[in-house]
Amino acid sequence: MGTILVVDDIKVVREQYAYDIKRKTDHEVITAANGKEGLELLTEEAVDLIILDLEMPVMDGLEMLELMAEKKFNDLSIIVYTAQGNFQKCVRAVKLGAYSFFDKNEVNLDHLIQIIENAFEQQRLLEENQNLRRISGRDSSLIGESQVMQELRREVEKIARVPSNLVILGESGSGKEVVAREVHRLSDRSDKPFIAINCAALPEHLVESELFGFEKGAFSGAIRTTKGKFEAANGGTLILDEISEMPLSVQAKLLRVLQENEVARLGAGGRTVDINVRVIAASNRSLKKAMQNGEFREDLYYRIGTHLLKVPPLRERLEDVKPLTEYFVARTCEKFGVSTKRIHPDTLAILTSYSWEKNNVRELENIVERMIIQAEGKRILPKHVPPDIRTDNGAVPMPAENKSYQDLKYEAERRILIQALEQHDWHITNTAKSLDISNHSNLLKMMRRLDIQRPENR
Numbered sequence: 001m002g003t004i005l006v007v008d009d010i011k012v013v014r015e016q017y018a019y020d021i022k023r024k025t026d027h028e029v030i031t032a033a034n035g036k037e038g039l040e041l042l043t044e045e046a047v048d049l050i051i052l053d054l055e056m057p058v059m060d061g062l063e064m065l066e067l068m069a070e071k072k073f074n075d076l077s078i079i080v081y082t083a084q085g086n087f088q089k090c091v092r093a094v095k096l097g098a099y100s101f102f103d104k105n106e107v108n109l110d111h112l113i114q115i116i117e118n119a120f121e122q123q124r125l126l127e128e129n130q131n132l133r134r135i136s137g138r139d140s141s142l143i144g145e146s147q148v149m150q151e152l153r154r155e156v157e158k159i160a161r162v163p164s165n166l167v168i169l170g171e172s173g174s175g176k177e178v179v180a181r182e183v184h185r186l187s188d189r190s191d192k193p194f195i196a197i198n199c200a201a202l203p204e205h206l207v208e209s210e211l212f213g214f215e216k217g218a219f220s221g222a223i224r225t226t227k228g229k230f231e232a233a234n235g236g237t238l239i240l241d242e243i244s245e246m247p248l249s250v251q252a253k254l255l256r257v258l259q260e261n262e263v264a265r266l267g268a269g270g271r272t273v274d275i276n277v278r279v280i281a282a283s284n285r286s287l288k289k290a291m292q293n294g295e296f297r298e299d300l301y302y303r304i305g306t307h308l309l310k311v312p313p314l315r316e317r318l319e320d321v322k323p324l325t326e327y328f329v330a331r332t333c334e335k336f337g338v339s340t341k342r343i344h345p346d347t348l349a350i351l352t353s354y355s356w357e358k359n360n361v362r363e364l365e366n367i368v369e370r371m372i373i374q375a376e377g378k379r380i381l382p383k384h385v386p387p388d389i390r391t392d393n394g395a396v397p398m399p400a401e402n403k404s405y406q407d408l409k410y411e412a413e414r415r416i417l418i419q420a421l422e423q424h425d426w427h428i429t430n431t432a433k434s435l436d437i438s439n440h441s442n443l444l445k446m447m448r449r450l451d452i453q454r455p456e457n458r
Contacts, residue, residue: 002048002120003028003377007038007064009056013104017051024113035064042073043346043409046377049077049119052098054089062089065096070442072345077119081107124339141182142175143327144320146434148312152179155309160186165258165304168282170311173362176282177239179311184237189278192236197229200242207250209266212257218267230263233277243281243304244290248297255300279304314356314364319420319434321352324361328368329380341375346382349412354389414450417443426454 004027008014011033018029030045032038036059041047054061061080068076080093083104090101099119102112142153159166160183168176177196184194202210209219213228229238240246246254257263258279262272281304283290290296314321325343333340356363367389374384382390417435424430432443447453 003030003046004049004051004116005030005032005038005041005045005047006051007032007035007056007061008053009034020109021113021116024109025116027116035059035061035067038064039067042068043344044381046375046379046381047076048123048378049116050079052078052080054080054082054086054093055084062092062096065093065098069096075342077123079115079119141178141185143324144317145323146317146319148317149320152309152311156182157186159183159307159309163278164306165279166281166307166309167287167305168280168309168311169286170282170284171313171360172284173359174311174313175361176311177241179309180237180239180280180282183280187237187278189236193233194237195229195233196239196241198241200245204247207247208253211250211254212263213265215265215267218265222267225265228263228265230257230275230277231273234275237278237280239280239282241282242284244283244285244287244296248295251297251300255297255303258303314360318352321364322348322436324364325351325368328365329372332369332372336372338372339378341372342379344379344381346409347371347380347385349409349416350382350385350390352416353412410450414452417446417450417452421452
Protein backbone atom coordinates (compact mmCIF):
# COMPACT_ATOMS: atom_id res chain seq x y z
CA MET A 1 0.00 0.00 0.00
CA GLY A 2 1.29 3.47 -0.93
CA THR A 3 0.26 7.09 -0.46
CA ILE A 4 -0.87 9.05 -3.53
CA LEU A 5 -1.02 12.84 -3.77
CA VAL A 6 -3.54 14.23 -6.30
CA VAL A 7 -2.84 17.86 -7.28
CA ASP A 8 -5.62 19.67 -9.21
CA ASP A 9 -7.07 23.16 -8.83
CA ILE A 10 -10.66 21.96 -9.48
CA LYS A 11 -11.97 20.58 -6.19
CA VAL A 12 -14.56 18.23 -7.67
CA VAL A 13 -11.94 16.66 -9.98
CA ARG A 14 -9.34 15.98 -7.32
CA GLU A 15 -11.93 14.67 -4.88
CA GLN A 16 -13.40 12.37 -7.55
CA TYR A 17 -9.94 10.98 -8.36
CA ALA A 18 -9.32 10.43 -4.64
CA TYR A 19 -12.66 8.65 -4.17
CA ASP A 20 -12.22 6.41 -7.24
CA ILE A 21 -8.62 5.43 -6.43
CA LYS A 22 -9.52 4.57 -2.83
CA ARG A 23 -12.48 2.52 -4.06
CA LYS A 24 -10.43 0.58 -6.63
CA THR A 25 -7.14 0.12 -4.71
CA ASP A 26 -5.78 -0.16 -1.19
CA HIS A 27 -3.72 3.05 -1.53
CA GLU A 28 -4.14 6.11 0.67
CA VAL A 29 -4.95 9.36 -1.19
CA ILE A 30 -4.40 12.98 -0.16
CA THR A 31 -5.10 16.10 -2.25
CA ALA A 32 -3.75 19.58 -2.93
CA ALA A 33 -5.27 22.52 -4.86
CA ASN A 34 -2.06 23.68 -6.59
CA GLY A 35 1.67 23.08 -6.87
CA LYS A 36 2.48 25.25 -3.87
CA GLU A 37 0.17 23.25 -1.60
CA GLY A 38 1.55 20.05 -3.12
CA LEU A 39 5.14 20.98 -2.27
CA GLU A 40 4.16 21.83 1.30
CA LEU A 41 2.45 18.45 1.68
CA LEU A 42 5.60 16.67 0.45
CA THR A 43 7.47 18.00 3.50
CA GLU A 44 4.76 16.76 5.87
CA GLU A 45 3.46 13.49 4.43
CA ALA A 46 5.12 10.26 3.29
CA VAL A 47 4.03 10.46 -0.36
CA ASP A 48 4.98 7.69 -2.81
CA LEU A 49 3.26 8.78 -6.03
CA ILE A 50 1.88 12.05 -7.42
CA ILE A 51 -0.94 12.54 -9.93
CA LEU A 52 -0.40 16.07 -11.19
CA ASP A 53 -2.46 18.46 -13.31
CA LEU A 54 -0.20 20.53 -15.55
CA GLU A 55 -2.61 23.51 -15.90
CA MET A 56 -3.25 25.26 -12.57
CA PRO A 57 -3.17 28.80 -11.14
CA VAL A 58 -0.80 29.90 -8.32
CA MET A 59 1.76 27.25 -9.30
CA ASP A 60 1.24 24.92 -12.24
CA GLY A 61 2.46 21.35 -12.63
CA LEU A 62 5.63 22.21 -14.53
CA GLU A 63 6.71 24.74 -11.89
CA MET A 64 6.10 22.15 -9.20
CA LEU A 65 8.21 19.58 -11.11
CA GLU A 66 11.05 22.07 -11.54
CA LEU A 67 11.08 22.87 -7.81
CA MET A 68 10.90 19.18 -6.95
CA ALA A 69 13.97 18.56 -9.10
CA GLU A 70 15.77 21.44 -7.39
CA LYS A 71 14.88 20.11 -3.95
CA LYS A 72 15.95 16.56 -4.91
CA PHE A 73 12.50 14.93 -4.75
CA ASN A 74 13.75 12.49 -7.35
CA ASP A 75 12.56 9.26 -5.71
CA LEU A 76 8.83 9.80 -6.32
CA SER A 77 6.76 8.40 -9.18
CA ILE A 78 4.89 11.21 -10.95
CA ILE A 79 1.97 10.86 -13.38
CA VAL A 80 0.95 14.09 -15.13
CA TYR A 81 -2.16 14.90 -17.14
CA THR A 82 -3.69 17.63 -19.25
CA ALA A 83 -7.26 18.44 -20.17
CA GLN A 84 -6.24 20.62 -23.11
CA GLY A 85 -4.34 18.12 -25.23
CA ASN A 86 -1.08 20.02 -24.64
CA PHE A 87 1.33 17.14 -25.14
CA GLN A 88 4.34 19.45 -25.49
CA LYS A 89 3.91 20.22 -21.79
CA CYS A 90 3.64 16.48 -21.11
CA VAL A 91 6.93 15.85 -22.91
CA ARG A 92 8.58 18.60 -20.85
CA ALA A 93 7.17 16.99 -17.71
CA VAL A 94 8.67 13.62 -18.64
CA LYS A 95 12.06 15.28 -19.17
CA LEU A 96 11.70 16.73 -15.66
CA GLY A 97 11.20 13.25 -14.24
CA ALA A 98 7.52 12.32 -14.71
CA TYR A 99 6.92 8.57 -15.12
CA SER A 100 3.93 8.85 -17.49
CA PHE A 101 1.21 11.20 -18.79
CA PHE A 102 -2.37 10.97 -20.03
CA ASP A 103 -5.21 13.08 -21.48
CA LYS A 104 -7.90 13.51 -18.81
CA ASN A 105 -10.62 13.47 -21.47
CA GLU A 106 -9.53 10.17 -22.99
CA VAL A 107 -8.43 7.91 -20.10
CA ASN A 108 -11.04 5.93 -18.15
CA LEU A 109 -10.68 4.89 -14.52
CA ASP A 110 -9.49 1.33 -15.21
CA HIS A 111 -6.74 2.63 -17.48
CA LEU A 112 -5.66 5.16 -14.84
CA ILE A 113 -5.52 2.46 -12.17
CA GLN A 114 -3.30 0.39 -14.46
CA ILE A 115 -0.94 3.34 -14.97
CA ILE A 116 -0.77 3.82 -11.18
CA GLU A 117 -0.03 0.15 -10.47
CA ASN A 118 2.61 0.06 -13.22
CA ALA A 119 4.29 3.09 -11.67
CA PHE A 120 4.33 1.44 -8.23
CA GLU A 121 5.75 -1.75 -9.72
CA GLN A 122 8.53 0.14 -11.52
CA GLN A 123 9.28 2.00 -8.29
CA ARG A 124 9.51 -1.30 -6.40
CA LEU A 125 11.88 -2.81 -8.98
CA LEU A 126 14.09 0.30 -8.94
CA GLU A 127 14.29 0.23 -5.14
CA GLU A 128 15.12 -3.47 -5.20
CA ASN A 129 17.85 -2.91 -7.77
CA GLN A 130 19.33 0.05 -5.88
CA ASN A 131 19.23 -1.91 -2.65
CA LEU A 132 21.09 -4.84 -4.22
CA ARG A 133 23.72 -2.51 -5.64
CA ARG A 134 24.20 -0.82 -2.28
CA ILE A 135 24.32 -4.03 -0.26
CA SER A 136 25.98 -6.52 -2.59
CA GLY A 137 27.73 -4.61 -5.32
CA ARG A 138 29.78 -2.15 -3.31
CA ASP A 139 33.46 -2.46 -4.20
CA SER A 140 34.57 -0.91 -0.94
CA SER A 141 33.07 -0.90 2.53
CA LEU A 142 34.55 2.58 3.05
CA ILE A 143 31.54 4.68 2.09
CA GLY A 144 31.83 8.31 1.05
CA GLU A 145 33.08 10.48 -1.78
CA SER A 146 34.61 13.28 0.27
CA GLN A 147 38.22 14.10 -0.49
CA VAL A 148 39.46 12.66 2.82
CA MET A 149 37.65 9.35 2.19
CA GLN A 150 39.02 9.10 -1.34
CA GLU A 151 42.52 9.61 0.05
CA LEU A 152 41.89 7.03 2.79
CA ARG A 153 40.76 4.42 0.23
CA ARG A 154 43.91 5.02 -1.83
CA GLU A 155 46.09 4.56 1.27
CA VAL A 156 44.23 1.39 2.26
CA GLU A 157 44.74 -0.10 -1.21
CA LYS A 158 48.49 0.57 -1.05
CA ILE A 159 48.98 -0.73 2.49
CA ALA A 160 46.85 -3.83 1.94
CA ARG A 161 49.35 -5.17 -0.63
CA VAL A 162 52.18 -5.46 1.91
CA PRO A 163 52.16 -7.78 4.97
CA SER A 164 53.42 -5.19 7.48
CA ASN A 165 51.70 -4.42 10.76
CA LEU A 166 49.55 -1.30 10.94
CA VAL A 167 48.20 1.29 13.40
CA ILE A 168 44.79 2.88 12.79
CA LEU A 169 43.91 6.00 14.77
CA GLY A 170 40.48 7.59 14.99
CA GLU A 171 37.79 8.75 17.35
CA SER A 172 35.34 6.31 18.87
CA GLY A 173 32.75 5.21 16.31
CA SER A 174 34.62 6.64 13.31
CA GLY A 175 35.01 3.23 11.63
CA LYS A 176 38.47 1.93 12.58
CA GLU A 177 37.38 -1.71 12.44
CA VAL A 178 35.72 -1.10 9.05
CA VAL A 179 39.06 0.20 7.75
CA ALA A 180 40.85 -2.83 9.20
CA ARG A 181 38.38 -5.18 7.50
CA GLU A 182 38.96 -3.38 4.20
CA VAL A 183 42.73 -3.81 4.56
CA HIS A 184 42.14 -7.52 5.19
CA ARG A 185 39.72 -7.84 2.26
CA LEU A 186 42.19 -6.31 -0.18
CA SER A 187 45.17 -8.31 1.08
CA ASP A 188 46.38 -11.76 0.04
CA ARG A 189 45.04 -12.98 3.41
CA SER A 190 41.41 -12.26 2.49
CA ASP A 191 40.48 -15.98 2.48
CA LYS A 192 41.96 -16.43 5.97
CA PRO A 193 40.45 -15.49 9.36
CA PHE A 194 39.80 -11.92 10.46
CA ILE A 195 39.64 -11.76 14.26
CA ALA A 196 38.91 -8.66 16.37
CA ILE A 197 39.42 -8.18 20.09
CA ASN A 198 38.66 -5.06 22.13
CA CYS A 199 41.42 -4.69 24.70
CA ALA A 200 39.45 -2.11 26.69
CA ALA A 201 36.44 -4.42 27.10
CA LEU A 202 38.36 -7.19 28.90
CA PRO A 203 39.34 -7.31 32.58
CA GLU A 204 43.12 -7.07 32.94
CA HIS A 205 43.49 -10.66 34.17
CA LEU A 206 41.71 -12.01 31.08
CA VAL A 207 43.57 -10.12 28.33
CA GLU A 208 46.54 -12.51 28.30
CA SER A 209 44.47 -15.70 28.19
CA GLU A 210 42.23 -14.26 25.46
CA LEU A 211 45.20 -13.31 23.30
CA PHE A 212 47.50 -16.27 23.83
CA GLY A 213 45.17 -19.07 24.95
CA PHE A 214 45.62 -21.50 27.85
CA GLU A 215 46.11 -25.17 28.68
CA LYS A 216 43.69 -27.22 30.72
CA GLY A 217 44.39 -26.63 34.42
CA ALA A 218 46.44 -23.47 33.80
CA PHE A 219 44.30 -21.64 36.33
CA SER A 220 41.12 -22.13 38.32
CA GLY A 221 38.26 -22.61 35.86
CA ALA A 222 40.49 -23.70 32.93
CA ILE A 223 38.61 -26.94 32.34
CA ARG A 224 39.84 -27.43 28.76
CA THR A 225 42.67 -26.30 26.50
CA THR A 226 41.64 -23.21 24.55
CA LYS A 227 43.29 -21.42 21.64
CA GLY A 228 43.84 -17.68 21.93
CA LYS A 229 43.03 -15.02 19.35
CA PHE A 230 46.49 -15.24 17.79
CA GLU A 231 46.07 -18.91 17.00
CA ALA A 232 42.50 -18.36 15.81
CA ALA A 233 43.76 -15.68 13.39
CA ASN A 234 46.72 -17.75 12.15
CA GLY A 235 47.34 -17.01 8.46
CA GLY A 236 44.98 -14.03 8.59
CA THR A 237 44.55 -10.71 10.37
CA LEU A 238 44.11 -9.81 14.06
CA ILE A 239 42.88 -6.37 15.05
CA LEU A 240 43.70 -5.24 18.57
CA ASP A 241 41.15 -2.50 19.17
CA GLU A 242 41.90 0.15 21.81
CA ILE A 243 45.41 -1.24 22.21
CA SER A 244 46.33 1.80 24.32
CA GLU A 245 44.30 0.20 27.16
CA MET A 246 46.37 -3.01 27.13
CA PRO A 247 48.21 -3.58 30.45
CA LEU A 248 51.98 -2.99 30.28
CA SER A 249 52.66 -6.57 31.42
CA VAL A 250 50.72 -7.93 28.44
CA GLN A 251 52.39 -5.41 26.11
CA ALA A 252 55.77 -6.98 26.93
CA LYS A 253 54.49 -10.47 26.03
CA LEU A 254 52.83 -9.14 22.88
CA LEU A 255 56.14 -7.64 21.77
CA ARG A 256 57.83 -11.03 22.13
CA VAL A 257 55.08 -12.73 20.12
CA LEU A 258 55.53 -10.21 17.30
CA GLN A 259 59.32 -10.57 17.37
CA GLU A 260 59.40 -14.36 17.44
CA ASN A 261 56.22 -15.12 15.44
CA GLU A 262 55.26 -17.71 18.04
CA VAL A 263 52.85 -17.80 20.93
CA ALA A 264 52.93 -19.75 24.23
CA ARG A 265 49.62 -20.63 25.86
CA LEU A 266 49.27 -20.05 29.58
CA GLY A 267 50.29 -23.18 31.42
CA ALA A 268 52.04 -24.67 28.37
CA GLY A 269 55.39 -25.04 30.16
CA GLY A 270 57.36 -23.13 27.51
CA ARG A 271 55.91 -24.97 24.52
CA THR A 272 55.14 -22.58 21.66
CA VAL A 273 53.00 -22.53 18.53
CA ASP A 274 54.28 -20.92 15.33
CA ILE A 275 52.00 -18.19 13.99
CA ASN A 276 51.75 -16.01 10.89
CA VAL A 277 49.42 -13.15 11.73
CA ARG A 278 49.15 -9.60 10.47
CA VAL A 279 48.45 -7.38 13.48
CA ILE A 280 46.40 -4.20 13.10
CA ALA A 281 46.33 -2.04 16.22
CA ALA A 282 43.59 0.55 16.65
CA SER A 283 43.23 3.35 19.16
CA ASN A 284 41.01 6.36 19.79
CA ARG A 285 43.84 8.25 21.48
CA SER A 286 47.40 9.11 20.52
CA LEU A 287 49.83 6.26 21.15
CA LYS A 288 52.73 8.73 21.17
CA LYS A 289 51.12 10.62 24.05
CA ALA A 290 50.50 7.29 25.80
CA MET A 291 54.25 6.57 25.39
CA GLN A 292 55.16 9.95 26.86
CA ASN A 293 52.90 9.21 29.84
CA GLY A 294 54.54 5.82 30.38
CA GLU A 295 51.33 3.95 29.45
CA PHE A 296 52.57 2.38 26.21
CA ARG A 297 55.87 0.72 25.36
CA GLU A 298 57.97 2.57 22.80
CA ASP A 299 59.49 -0.65 21.39
CA LEU A 300 56.00 -2.11 20.90
CA TYR A 301 54.83 1.05 19.12
CA TYR A 302 57.63 0.82 16.57
CA ARG A 303 57.00 -2.91 16.13
CA ILE A 304 53.32 -2.46 15.27
CA GLY A 305 53.47 1.02 13.72
CA THR A 306 55.11 0.23 10.37
CA HIS A 307 52.21 2.04 8.72
CA LEU A 308 49.77 4.58 10.15
CA LEU A 309 46.23 5.35 8.97
CA LYS A 310 44.03 8.10 10.41
CA VAL A 311 40.26 7.78 10.09
CA PRO A 312 38.58 11.22 9.84
CA PRO A 313 35.62 11.92 12.15
CA LEU A 314 32.22 12.29 10.49
CA ARG A 315 32.00 16.00 11.30
CA GLU A 316 35.01 16.57 8.99
CA ARG A 317 33.29 14.87 6.05
CA LEU A 318 29.67 15.95 6.30
CA GLU A 319 29.15 15.43 2.57
CA ASP A 320 29.37 11.69 3.34
CA VAL A 321 26.31 11.80 5.64
CA LYS A 322 23.99 11.33 2.65
CA PRO A 323 25.58 8.14 1.17
CA LEU A 324 26.14 6.70 4.66
CA THR A 325 22.51 7.35 5.62
CA GLU A 326 21.21 5.75 2.41
CA TYR A 327 23.46 2.73 2.98
CA PHE A 328 22.34 2.29 6.59
CA VAL A 329 18.67 2.68 5.62
CA ALA A 330 18.97 -0.07 2.98
CA ARG A 331 20.93 -2.38 5.29
CA THR A 332 18.67 -1.82 8.31
CA CYS A 333 15.48 -2.34 6.28
CA GLU A 334 16.93 -5.60 4.98
CA LYS A 335 17.86 -6.64 8.55
CA PHE A 336 14.36 -5.86 9.83
CA GLY A 337 12.68 -7.50 6.82
CA VAL A 338 10.77 -4.37 5.83
CA SER A 339 10.46 -2.67 2.44
CA THR A 340 13.12 -0.05 1.74
CA LYS A 341 12.26 3.40 3.05
CA ARG A 342 13.35 6.67 1.45
CA ILE A 343 14.95 9.65 3.13
CA HIS A 344 13.18 12.98 2.75
CA PRO A 345 15.57 15.79 1.63
CA ASP A 346 14.73 17.86 4.73
CA THR A 347 15.60 14.88 6.92
CA LEU A 348 19.01 14.71 5.26
CA ALA A 349 19.42 18.45 5.83
CA ILE A 350 18.90 17.94 9.57
CA LEU A 351 21.35 15.02 9.72
CA THR A 352 23.96 16.93 7.72
CA SER A 353 23.77 19.95 10.00
CA TYR A 354 24.25 17.90 13.18
CA SER A 355 27.66 18.07 14.93
CA TRP A 356 28.35 14.27 15.17
CA GLU A 357 30.72 14.70 18.09
CA LYS A 358 29.57 11.80 20.26
CA ASN A 359 30.00 8.57 18.31
CA ASN A 360 30.53 9.54 14.70
CA VAL A 361 29.38 6.98 12.11
CA ARG A 362 28.20 4.57 14.80
CA GLU A 363 25.85 7.25 16.14
CA LEU A 364 24.47 7.88 12.64
CA GLU A 365 23.82 4.15 12.19
CA ASN A 366 21.94 3.99 15.50
CA ILE A 367 19.87 7.07 14.61
CA VAL A 368 18.91 5.56 11.24
CA GLU A 369 17.62 2.48 13.05
CA ARG A 370 15.56 4.65 15.41
CA MET A 371 14.09 6.61 12.48
CA ILE A 372 13.14 3.44 10.60
CA ILE A 373 11.28 2.18 13.67
CA GLN A 374 9.41 5.50 13.96
CA ALA A 375 8.55 5.84 10.24
CA GLU A 376 5.40 3.87 9.50
CA GLY A 377 5.22 4.88 5.82
CA LYS A 378 7.77 4.58 3.06
CA ARG A 379 9.48 7.93 3.69
CA ILE A 380 11.59 9.03 6.64
CA LEU A 381 10.42 12.58 7.40
CA PRO A 382 11.97 15.32 9.58
CA LYS A 383 9.51 14.46 12.37
CA HIS A 384 11.08 10.99 12.59
CA VAL A 385 14.50 12.42 13.50
CA PRO A 386 15.11 11.98 17.26
CA PRO A 387 14.51 15.25 19.17
CA ASP A 388 18.02 15.23 20.65
CA ILE A 389 19.47 15.33 17.13
CA ARG A 390 17.17 18.15 16.03
CA THR A 391 18.19 20.36 18.95
CA ASP A 392 21.85 19.61 19.69
CA ASN A 393 24.92 21.65 18.76
CA GLY A 394 23.79 23.79 15.89
CA ALA A 395 21.51 21.23 14.26
CA VAL A 396 18.08 22.31 13.12
CA PRO A 397 16.12 23.21 16.28
CA MET A 398 12.56 22.39 16.99
CA PRO A 399 10.21 25.22 16.00
CA ALA A 400 10.15 27.82 18.77
CA GLU A 401 8.64 31.22 19.39
CA ASN A 402 7.93 32.93 16.07
CA LYS A 403 10.14 30.77 13.82
CA SER A 404 8.22 28.76 11.24
CA TYR A 405 9.29 25.42 9.79
CA GLN A 406 10.20 27.19 6.53
CA ASP A 407 12.44 29.63 8.45
CA LEU A 408 14.25 26.77 10.14
CA LYS A 409 14.60 24.92 6.85
CA TYR A 410 16.05 28.05 5.21
CA GLU A 411 18.60 28.42 8.00
CA ALA A 412 19.61 24.74 7.79
CA GLU A 413 20.06 24.84 3.99
CA ARG A 414 22.09 28.03 4.24
CA ARG A 415 24.33 26.59 6.95
CA ILE A 416 24.93 23.37 4.98
CA LEU A 417 25.83 25.25 1.80
CA ILE A 418 28.20 27.69 3.52
CA GLN A 419 29.93 24.82 5.30
CA ALA A 420 30.39 22.89 2.04
CA LEU A 421 31.65 25.99 0.20
CA GLU A 422 34.19 26.69 2.93
CA GLN A 423 35.38 23.07 2.86
CA HIS A 424 36.06 23.44 -0.87
CA ASP A 425 37.58 26.94 -0.60
CA TRP A 426 34.47 28.40 -2.30
CA HIS A 427 35.18 26.48 -5.52
CA ILE A 428 31.68 26.32 -7.05
CA THR A 429 32.12 23.25 -9.30
CA ASN A 430 33.84 21.14 -6.62
CA THR A 431 31.21 22.11 -4.04
CA ALA A 432 28.36 21.22 -6.40
CA LYS A 433 29.96 17.84 -7.08
CA SER A 434 30.46 17.10 -3.38
CA LEU A 435 26.79 17.88 -2.67
CA ASP A 436 25.59 15.81 -5.64
CA ILE A 437 24.10 18.92 -7.28
CA SER A 438 23.76 18.30 -11.02
CA ASN A 439 25.75 21.35 -12.16
CA HIS A 440 27.34 24.53 -10.82
CA SER A 441 24.60 26.79 -12.21
CA ASN A 442 22.05 25.11 -9.93
CA LEU A 443 24.36 25.74 -6.98
CA LEU A 444 24.62 29.41 -7.94
CA LYS A 445 20.81 29.64 -8.06
CA MET A 446 20.62 28.11 -4.59
CA MET A 447 23.22 30.59 -3.32
CA ARG A 448 21.16 33.51 -4.66
CA ARG A 449 17.98 32.08 -3.12
CA LEU A 450 19.71 31.66 0.24
CA ASP A 451 21.47 35.06 0.02
CA ILE A 452 24.96 33.54 0.11
CA GLN A 453 27.75 35.67 -1.34
CA ARG A 454 31.36 34.70 -1.95
CA PRO A 455 33.71 36.53 0.48
CA GLU A 456 35.80 39.25 -1.18
CA ASN A 457 39.05 37.45 -0.37
CA ARG A 458 37.94 34.21 -2.12
